[in-house]
Amino acid sequence: MGQEVKHVFLDQFGCFASLVAAFFAAGYLKEEADFRQLLLIPDFAEPYHYHPGELQLRARDEQGNEYYTLSAGVYSSFVKTVLGPEILRLLGPQKQLLLYDVSRLNPWPLSLLELLLGGRFRQFTRTVWAKYLSARLPLIVRRIKEQHYR
Amino acid sequence: MKIIYNCYGGAHSSVTAAAIHLGWLPETRPPTARELLNLPYYDAQKGKDHGRIRFLGFDCLGNEIYVVGKKSLGPYYEKIMRSFITLSEGRQDEYLFVDTMPYVNLWMVIGGFLSRRLGMVVPGRPIVIYGTRRAYKKFLHLVKIIQGKELQ
Numbered sequence: 001m002g003q004e005v006k007h008v009f010l011d012q013f014g015c016f017a018s019l020v021a022a023f024f025a026a027g028y029l030k031e032e033a034d035f036r037q038l039l040l041i042p043d044f045a046e047p048y049h050y051h052p053g054e055l056q057l058r059a060r061d062e063q064g065n066e067y068y069t070l071s072a073g074v075y076s077s078f079v080k081t082v083l084g085p086e087i088l089r090l091l092g093p094q095k096q097l098l099l100y101d102v103s104r105l106n107p108w109p110l111s112l113l114e115l116l117l118g119g120r121f122r123q124f125t126r127t128v129w130a131k132y133l134s135a136r137l138p139l140i141v142r143r144i145k146e147q148h149y150r
Numbered sequence: 151m152k153i154i155y156n157c158y159g160g161a162h163s164s165v166t167a168a169a170i171h172l173g174w175l176p177e178t179r180p181p182t183a184r185e186l187l188n189l190p191y192y193d194a195q196k197g198k199d200h201g202r203i204r205f206l207g208f209d210c211l212g213n214e215i216y217v218v219g220k221k222s223l224g225p226y227y228e229k230i231m232r233s234f235i236t237l238s239e240g241r242q243d244e245y246l247f248v249d250t251m252p253y254v255n256l257w258m259v260i261g262g263f264l265s266r267r268l269g270m271v272v273p274g275r276p277i278v279i280y281g282t283r284r285a286y287k288k289f290l291h292l293v294k295i296i297q298g299k300e301l302q
């Protein structure tokens with residue numbers, strides 16, 4: 001009891017690298033997963049909207065740890081390094097909370113395209129995102145481990 | 151309750167509103183330049199201070215009053231903060247986020263930019279003080295609304 005950890009993965013929209021990272025960290029995805037498996041992740045590459053601040057519980061493992069995504073727009077680093085720690089300081093002692101910024105693993109041209117298309121050609125863009133992020137999965141894994149043990 | 155006044159840089163409008171709330175500034179006239187410059191953090195925060203939640207004091211009801219600079223996050227600042235409160239299983243009703251940006255006038259924007267972003271205290275500071283004095287009634291009005299909420 002009391003050992004559960006909440007893992008929060010931050011990126012621009014909360015449904016690209018952050019979602020893949022959350023599923024990997026929860027044990028639902030292997031490092032060598034291909035793009036078809038990424039496409040099976042619920043809500044993958046389906047932003048509900050383009051506004052920062054949306055928190056979603058994505059997975060829960062057998063130990064009771066919870067895995068969240070948080071969309072932070074272009075402020076993932078600001079949220080991870082300043083806003084999060086500041087509000088947690090005010091909130092006082094709480095369950096263990098780990099923040100991971102994986103926003104840099106989303107390529108900016110694709111993120112820009114996402115904004116410009118605003119949800120059009122969703123099937124096509126989902127596939128492009130899945131192919132890109134499956135190729136970068138080892139890097140996502142490395143980023144998670146780096147930030148976790150920092 | 152924790153009341154967090156927030157604006158772009160946490161250096162002018164949020165500090166002014168928080169100081170009114172704490173009774174540090176007059177209610178019947180605009181403050182003098184000296185009164186504004188004597189406030190903690192007024193025209194003093196820099197880029198590295200963005201996001202840092204600064205405690206200013208307790209109001210007469212025992213509420214904790216804070217100021218913070220949120221950069222261009224606008225209304226999403228509160229949404230992100232409330233997400234963290236949810237994650238920490240904190241009480242949402244213990245936190246009140248007050249956005250002071252809608253009351254900021256062009257003088258404050260120009261003066262604040264010159265003084266804080268470009269480091270040109272002269273002429274930035276006199277301009278931002280002029281702007282603060284011009285917008286002062288609006289800040290008074292905002293704080294009255296917030297103090298009314300507290301009593302409910």
